[in-house]
Amino acid sequence: MASRFNAALRNGVIRIRAVDSHTAGEPTRVVVSGVPDLGDSSLADRRERLRTDFDPFRSAVVNEPRGSKAIVGALLTPPTDPSCAAGVIFFNNTGYLGMCGHGTIGVAATLAHLGRIGPGVHRLETPVGTVTITLNQDGSVVFENIPSFRLSANIQLNIPDFGPVIGDIAWGGNWFFLTRNRPCDLRPHNIEQLTAFTWAIRRALNSNSITGSQGAEIDHIYLYDDTPGPDSDSRNFVLCPGGSYDRSPCGTGTSALLACKYADGAIGPGSVWRQAGILGTVFEGTILTRDAKLYPTISGRAHITAEADLLIDARDPFAWGIKH
Numbered sequence: 001m002a003s004r005f006n007a008a009l010r011n012g013v014i015r016i017r018a019v020d021s022h023t024a025g026e027p028t029r030v031v032v033s034g035v036p037d038l039g040d041s042s043l044a045d046r047r048e049r050l051r052t053d054f055d056p057f058r059s060a061v062v063n064e065p066r067g068s069k070a071i072v073g074a075l076l077t078p079p080t081d082p083s084c085a086a087g088v089i090f091f092n093n094t095g096y097l098g099m100c101g102h103g104t105i106g107v108a109a110t111l112a113h114l115g116r117i118g119p120g121v122h123r124l125e126t127p128v129g130t131v132t133i134t135l136n137q138d139g140s141v142v143f144e145n146i147p148s149f150r151l152s153a154n155i156q157l158n159i160p161d162f163g164p165v166i167g168d169i170a171w172g173g174n175w176f177f178l179t180r181n182r183p184c185d186l187r188p189h190n191i192e193q194l195t196a197f198t199w200a201i202r203r204a205l206n207s208n209s210i211t212g213s214q215g216a217e218i219d220h221i222y223l224y225d226d227t228p229g230p231d232s233d234s235r236n237f238v239l240c241p242g243g244s245y246d247r248s249p250c251g252t253g254t255s256a257l258l259a260c261k262y263a264d265g266a267i268g269p270g271s272v273w274r275q276a277g278i279l280g281t282v283f284e285g286t287i288l289t290r291d292a293k294l295y296p297t298i299s300g301r302a303h304i305t306a307e308a309d310l311l312i313d314a315r316d317p318f319a320w321g322i323k324h
Helices: 002-011 043-053 055-062 101-113 188-207 251-263
Strands: 013-023 026-033 072-077 086-091 120-126 129-135 141-144 149-159 163-171 175-179 220-225 234-239 273-276 282-290 293-300 302-313
Touching: 013 055, 013 101, 026 055, 026 101, 043 055, 043 072, 043 086, 055 072, 055 086, 055 302, 072 101, 086 101, 101 120, 101 129, 101 141, 101 251, 101 293, 101 302, 149 188, 149 251, 163 188, 163 251, 175 188, 175 251, 188 220, 188 234, 220 251, 234 251, 251 273, 251 282, 251 293
Parallel strands: 026 072, 086 120, 175 220, 234 273
Antiparallel strands: 013 026, 013 302, 072 086, 120 129, 129 141, 141 293, 149 163, 163 175, 220 234, 273 282, 282 293
């Protein structure tokens, strides 16, 4: 596969088969064939090989002119654990993700669309661990995330042009800074201002050398308002690593929020938390505790929007994506 991929890179056309979906408004593009050979080592090692040897593939799949900065890519690959339905590597317009909640729901819907899974409980292998997905008869999906936790509480930052902010650092499959501070209401007409504010928080975290465990970059910023709505307990705005906002309520971010709520004693095992995103769509979250660890479960629904053959022509000056 690798030699054929490299030959096509030099001389011809690469055909990549993909299935598109959206989960509560946030798009996922699942790559099902035409991928480079990443070997048969761990998912974390395969992700690193994709990053170091085949990164143009990532860019071609999700960047313009075939994609946009909102799309999250999900590359299906054989799992190392035969009990898993598939392995998956998530990526976006600028790099790679550990886990992706809305993407996991999109992958489950795609596997069902392809006839690879049916209603029931399945396992999905990711670079940061194995998650359990339940495909319901009505097409909705529940996934049990990897263990999530709050690393630090009440971190104080001074944000240039905005002022002081207090928030928590938590892990939900990606690293998040979560804060109730916000410059305006969490509504779609304020997206430009919310994006500027969350980018300023991310820059402040970097400039103050505030990180997750082992120096990991905190690349997701999560604003939330716990004022209940008619169908939700909270509303959020989430800045993703590539500069786009999450159209969905964000599965890994909601997992991180649940870990914070649990640490504060605000929710307990079995409590249902209804998290609305910036578009008003809702994920339902609960928590399980097992072996002194917290496992969030997130429920949502994805809809298939397209089946596509992505063509990469060596003569195209933007064959490997437009990088902004």
